[in-house]
Amino acid sequence: MKITKVQIHPVAVKRRHRTVVGSGSGMEIPGADAAPTESEFAFLELETDEGISGVGEWSDLGQAFDPVAMQRQLEENLVGINPFDLEALFAHLQVDRSTCCAVDSALYDLMGRALEVPVYQLIGGRVRERVEVSWVVYIRQVKLISTEIQQMQEMGFNAFKLKVGADIGHDETCVRLIRQTAGPQAQIKLDASGVWSLEEAIAYIRRLEQYGLQGVESPVRGRCAADLARVREAVNTRIIEHVWDRWDYVLDLVHHQAVDIINLFPEGCGGIFRCKKVLAVAEAAGIEALLGSTVELGVGTAAQVHLGVSSPGITYPSDLIGPAMYQEDVIDPPFEYMNGGLAPRETPGLGVALDRAQLRRLKK
Numbered sequence: 001m002k003i004t005k006v007q008i009h010p011v012a013v014k015r016r017h018r019t020v021v022g023s024g025s026g027m028e029i030p031g032a033d034a035a036p037t038e039s040e041f042a043f044l045e046l047e048t049d050e051g052i053s054g055v056g057e058w059s060d061l062g063q064a065f066d067p068v069a070m071q072r073q074l075e076e077n078l079v080g081i082n083p084f085d086l087e088a089l090f091a092h093l094q095v096d097r098s099t100c101c102a103v104d105s106a107l108y109d110l111m112g113r114a115l116e117v118p119v120y121q122l123i124g125g126r127v128r129e130r131v132e133v134s135w136v137v138y139i140r141q142v143k144l145i146s147t148e149i150q151q152m153q154e155m156g157f158n159a160f161k162l163k164v165g166a167d168i169g170h171d172e173t174c175v176r177l178i179r180q181t182a183g184p185q186a187q188i189k190l191d192a193s194g195v196w197s198l199e200e201a202i203a204y205i206r207r208l209e210q211y212g213l214q215g216v217e218s219p220v221r222g223r224c225a226a227d228l229a230r231v232r233e234a235v236n237t238r239i240i241e242h243v244w245d246r247w248d249y250v251l252d253l254v255h256h257q258a259v260d261i262i263n264l265f266p267e268g269c270g271g272i273f274r275c276k277k278v279l280a281v282a283e284a285a286g287i288e289a290l291l292g293s294t295v296e297l298g299v300g301t302a303a304q305v306h307l308g309v310s311s312p313g314i315t316y317p318s319d320l321i322g323p324a325m326y327q328e329d330v331i332d333p334p335f336e337y338m339n340g341g342l343a344p345r346e347t348p349g350l351g352v353a354l355d356r357a358q359l360r361r362l363k364k
């Protein structure tokens, strides 16, 4: 089987509300009148000489994206290759991680469709029924968070990840509110988005851990494993850190005993194939993992779900909130949460189909 054609479909979709993460004291905290955040996406379709096609996603594009130039570049690199030749392709493909992830997803979709099995069967088989999801609560005014938590609990979510790193007083009010609203059984993680100094991280975590925290992500600025280790030593809360652009960062984290949990996701690492390699290092070191997110639509979420149900190390609730955070999706049918979790579809490949009418309507 050989790839014969590359197509790219850019779209834009609004989130349900304005989403901001911590950037320190004095940052603007969105209220009810803040316009919803709009995210740009692109979808990759690879066709083959056997009449099978596969899809991938560029999620929440943060930079200028030129679909014409990208199509040309991918045609030069992908037309004529066998979709099963992952090692050979990724050894030479000179693209950013986001593009690498889109290609990786489309190749896994193609392989699954060619063999008529769901992707999870290609990457280890199923070790759990579904991926548990922690609803991500962005920095917002307190009364909006109160309503949001109640709504998400009614949808079945019992795990939450609160973005902190605004004013510590606001952060504490929100953590206390989530604990009171969601109850003693709810799992609550914090994500400080790397905004605190070393001293602030230690002082603030000590102040907030009375509310019962499952972990704190990116507590300290600079992505320095030695600093993370100092924070971990000083507090009684588990430490979580992202592994993405640098694979070797996972080795730094291991050497410094800096974390309890890593946060990784296909868009960050460059696809399912590379995530599995990072997970192998974490497993060898006895470090657990969760799936982070750049907040994907249906195709990207599908790749995440297949990775999540096939990876024993992903033991913490993951951040796969896209299907409930965007006002619309481009797959038909869209994903639905079951008791705060997502399960893969049993149809071949990623198990999702692009909705052509939605692609036209949401075209960027």
Ligand SMILES: [Mg+2]
Pocket: 191, 193, 217, 218, 242, 263, 292
């Ligand atoms: Mg994070």
